[in-house]
Amino acid sequence: MGVPAVALAGLLRLAHGCTNLIVTPGASADGSVIFSYTADSGDLYGTLGHYPAGKHQPGETRAIWNWDTGKYLGAIDEAPYTYNVIGNLNEHGLAIGETTFGGNETLGGGEGIMDYGSLIWVTLQRCKTAREAILMFDELVSKYGYVSDGESFTIADTSEVWVMELIGKGRFEKGAVWVAIRIPDGHVSGHANQARIQKFPLRDAENCVYSSDVISFAVKVGLWDSQRPEEEFSFADCYDPISFTGARLSDARVWSFLSSAAADPGFGKTYEEYVLGHNVTASARMPLSIPAGSKISALDLMSHMRNHYEGTVLDSRHDVGAGASGSPFRVRPLVWKAGGSSYVHEREVGTPQAGWNFVAQLRPRLPRAMAGLLWFAPDDATFSVHAPFHGGTTRVPHGYADGTGDALHFSQESAFWAFNSVANFLYPRPGGEAWVQLAGDVLFNASAETDSVDVFIGHSWSAGRWEKFLAVCLFFNLDLAVRWSLGTCLVAAAILLARAREGMTGLGGSPLALPCLVYLPITVFFVVFFCGQHLRGQRSTSVWLDKLCIHQTNMDLKAEQIAALPVFVARSSRMLVLWDETYFERLWCNLELATFARHGGAEKVELLPLWLAPWLLASILSDLLSVTILEVLVHVFPNWSVGPDAIMDIARSVLGHNPALLKFVAWFVIWMISSIVYLPASIPSFFSFRMKLRNHQLLLDQMADFDVRKAKCTVPSDRNAIEQQVKELFKEDHRPMSWLPPEGVDEGEVSVNNRLSQLWLDPLDSFNAYVRGALRENVIRQIGKEPGSVLDPEKHGVHPTRAPNTD
CATH class of the missing domain: 3.60.60.10 (Penicillin V Acylase; Chain A)
Incomplete structure (x- = not known):
């Protein structure tokens, strides 16, 4: 042109x-x-x-x-x-x-x-x-x-x-x-x-x-x-x-x-x-x-x-x-x-x-x-x-x-x-x-x-590998294992019903009843529980294992990677915390949690206690053991029949005709016999449940009393870099608070500088408040309240109107 x-x-x-x-x-x-x-x-x-x-x-x-x-x-x-x-x-x-x-x-x-x-x-x-x-x-x-x-x-x-x-x-x-x-x-x-x-x-x-x-x-x-x-x-x-x-x-x-x-x-x-x-x-x-x-x-x-x-x-x-x-x-x-x-x-x-x-x-x-x-x-x-x-x-x-x-x-x-x-x-x-x-x-x-990760897994390296393996299997495969085992049970029941129509009087009369309705579904449950990740279709879940990527000998490279760790945490869709007694004591773990807290939110943090998987599996195995003991007794004494009518006939010959007393005695005897059958299986279940209650309480107590400053760091030189990362993440939460003097101290005796320093929440305290508050509430929604008690903020020294002690 x-x-x-x-x-x-x-x-x-x-x-x-x-x-x-x-x-x-x-x-x-x-x-x-x-x-x-x-x-x-x-x-x-x-x-x-x-x-x-x-x-x-x-x-x-x-x-x-x-x-x-x-x-x-x-x-x-x-x-x-x-x-x-x-x-x-x-x-x-x-x-x-x-x-x-x-x-x-x-x-x-x-x-x-x-x-x-x-x-x-x-x-x-x-x-x-x-x-x-x-x-x-x-x-x-x-x-x-x-x-x-x-x-x-x-x-x-x-x-x-x-x-x-x-x-x-x-x-x-x-x-x-x-x-x-x-x-x-x-x-x-x-x-x-x-x-x-x-x-x-x-x-x-x-x-x-x-x-x-x-x-x-x-x-x-x-x-x-x-x-x-x-x-x-x-x-x-x-x-x-x-x-x-x-x-x-x-x-x-x-x-x-x-x-x-x-x-x-x-x-x-x-x-x-x-x-x-x-x-x-x-x-x-x-x-x-x-x-x-x-x-x-x-x-x-x-x-x-x-x-x-x-x-x-x-x-x-x-x-x-x-x-x-x-x-x-x-x-x-x-x-x-x-x-x-x-x-x-x-x-x-x-x-x-x-x-x-x-x-x-x-x-x-x-x-x-x-x-x-x-x-x-x-x-x-x-x-x-x-x-x-x-x-x-x-x-x-x-x-x-x-x-x-x-x-x-x-x-x-x-x-x-x-x-x-x-x-x-x-x-x-x-x-x-x-x-x-x-x-x-x-x-x-x-x-x-x-650039994105489905699940970031945070854990303490001091925790047992076997417990962490069980917890990861529970997180990824439990729902699939339950569905497959229930499906197996329904298919087995349908087959046995079909066989019953061909001449059997009922399922209890079939020698296949127990293997089909109990052992086969539980076997399927355990197979899928441990291997279900291979059954989830074409796209596998991407997982990032905490600081596994951090170089541990080259200090310059390590410092750069510490600064880069939040990159991978924040790009994760969910965070799985494998909790044990040492988790909140580890500064590295706190850094990972703080990063995801800022960018992912409490509702996307799934805190999985390491005791949960062993307790669940122990409960299943103990019930299976009880059923097995009962089945063994039935096969050892095939002509032995125990029921309320048989017991009442025996009791009537001893106690005479007293309907109320006879009925009570009959059911009491049956309960005693059942207790003897289930007693061997109840012992491991009892200790497993007791461990569950103790660790449940410990988890919630640790979160209620959480303070990132008390966390341990294996390499002292890492502490400043990690705490600085946490401060950077939570520095926007510097909110003015209503100021009260320390207990027993007159307000006039407190210096102006000290008073002003307490009017603003330190970034580390912002993170502490997040763990004690939003994250703890989310955990309670997931695993329940404290066993045997009602949540009381004052019990743990949490005073919403009092600024934290900055000394």
């Missing part, structure tokens, strides 16, 4: 073009915030950068280098503590992407230290949430100045996503003007090298924030008429007016995504004239975000990053550059001339000029180390397979790391060169991208399976 000459200047912004596509939690398949970022420039070499977390001394500074040119810009004050950053994601699940829109040329080339790349990575190291990041951007550019062109930023955390647009003040002033809008939940959005925020609410701080001089500065430099109402002010129309290139080569990429995701099936057609560049008035522009028509997954977004306008009016497989094979791929430059006229190639989302790309999946209700997931791939998204990296990642694989090869020197060890080679091989071979996408889908689905 011919290009207006006035629009050619706008092509400069596309030299380092990028694309961001955005999905809010309400529009995503799993409730995550999801957005994509592709860094498109032939100058870029796709590696995954890493900034480790660190503590810094007062007065320490940080050097700032221009991210595009490598030029040294100056130094800024370092923060006291910086967070771990992997790529564009940090350990708290905060992720930032960008696209350059350039904007008014008079506002470029300002003086200062901060460029757009440094803004991103300095902020990621200092902030936990999107709202914090926006304020940090403002603080950095206000204090140190801004030297880059206009930028659109995607700033997202696990609960919300914002689009922030910022442009420098050129030679007029130091700093930048900006506006940030929260994308409504349930919406999709995007930006691609064209400012997208037009009018914005001036009095809705919850959903829109902006620099104090965003309008007044525009008036000062002659970009806005001060006589017009502020409510009509449009950031994009003022600082980056729409043009042919802005619509056709930039916003069209956003249009292709919004059209496929829109709830309104007519969205694409409505804005077709705009993206073709036929109507580039401000009133013709697309809204910043629209409601999604269906739920979108991270895998869906990866697929759209390979988009080449297939099936739309911009489908480049049908234009003059497609060739005989209908290729959508074009070499640069975007503008070419023929017959004195200028023409453009379409600028798609998936482009050969990409250095790298990613999909950030920011998941709520997970430990911060794994809340953020960065699906990263080098080179063109069309031919790249995305590998997952958590925000807590502390080492980059060699193939993805800085220093493994470079843009001018091929390396077989480099992931970039591997994907780049595949892409170059497939560009002239149509259809090859389908095979790459299939490989990516397989990896994504396989990662989803390993």
Whole structure:
């Protein structure tokens, strides 16, 4: 298509073009915030950068280098503590992407230290949430100045996503003007090298924030008429007016995504004239975000990053550059001339000029180390397979790391060169991208399976292995064993009834009655109890055994894995606690329980005492023994018949005719005989039941008096790391409490500092309260109340209105 000459200047912004596509939690398949970022420039070499977390001394500074040119810009004050950053994601699940829109040329080339790349990575190291990041951007550019062109930023955390647009003040002033809008939940959005925020609410701080001089500065430099109402002010129309290139080569990429995701099936057609560049008035522009028509997954977004306008009016497989094979791929430059006229190639989302790309999946209700997931791939998204990296990642694989090869020197060890080679091989071979996408889908689905665990099993390593084995069998197979044994019994009864109709007087007269109705069902019960996991169909239950994955000799690796353990606990659907007397005494066990408590909830914790399985099995075997003794007696004395009538005949000959006395004596004798038969079996049952009652009481007492500070840790150096993890998990539960002085102490004698320290619940006490309260109540619902007593909070020294002693 011919290009207006006035629009050619706008092509400069596309030299380092990028694309961001955005999905809010309400529009995503799993409730995550999801957005994509592709860094498109032939100058870029796709590696995954890493900034480790660190503590810094007062007065320490940080050097700032221009991210595009490598030029040294100056130094800024370092923060006291910086967070771990992997790529564009940090350990708290905060992720930032960008696209350059350039904007008014008079506002470029300002003086200062901060460029757009440094803004991103300095902020990621200092902030936990999107709202914090926006304020940090403002603080950095206000204090140190801004030297880059206009930028659109995607700033997202696990609960919300914002689009922030910022442009420098050129030679007029130091700093930048900006506006940030929260994308409504349930919406999709995007930006691609064209400012997208037009009018914005001036009095809705919850959903829109902006620099104090965003309008007044525009008036000062002659970009806005001060006589017009502020409510009509449009950031994009003022600082980056729409043009042919802005619509056709930039916003069209956003249009292709919004059209496929829109709830309104007519969205694409409505804005077709705009993206073709036929109507580039401000009133013709697309809204910043629209409601999604269906739920979108991270895998869906990866697929759209390979988009080449297939099936739309911009489908480049049908234009003059497609060739005989209908290729959508074009070499640069975007503008070419023929017959004195200028023409453009379409600028798609998936482009050969990409250095790298990613999909950030920011998941709520997970430990911060794994809340953020960065699906990263080098080179063109069309031919790249995305590998997952958590925000807590502390080492980059060699193939993805800085220093493994470079843009001018091929390396077989480099992931970039591997994907780049595949892409170059497939560009002239149509259809090859389908095979790459299939490989990516397989990896994504396989990662989803390993990313979640059905049951996390926590236990004390000092407990007996046999008891734990029985408990695990009970948890997984008891229900199946009962159903199979009952089914066997019903089938056996049906067969015996059929045999009885053939001439037997009843089941009791059949020698098969006892084996069929007792021994066979119980045998089936035990077989399924111990082996039922093999009978549950195609998908087996995935199980994680507590700290089995933690290295016990390499101390550095051990420390990292301690920090990562909550990742696996929190991704478990259920937690099975194999309780014995030492469980709550183990600090490791408390860490696992605290993690799941925070992310899974008390109702998903199943606390299984190790005495329960032996007690249950002992009861079954004792009953079986009783039946067997009775059957042996019947076979030893086949002519012996004992019943109320026979006993009454004997008693009548001795006591005479007294109906009431005779009936009593007859039943008493039968009870005595039955007791003698059941006595051998009742002895082990008695001791088993007594053990059950004792441990039942002990379990509930331990939970009522629980204190994580009293837990033991085999390696003393592990204690601080583990307790810190527990504090991190429960620090949000710092709730003010009604303060009372310690018993026997006058309120006036207590220092102000001591009093204030007791007004807030320590995170460790929050965890203690959880075990004593919600978790204990859940256990009571599962196994019953304390034997022989009524629950009394005061019995265990629990005073809800008194702050815990912090001394």
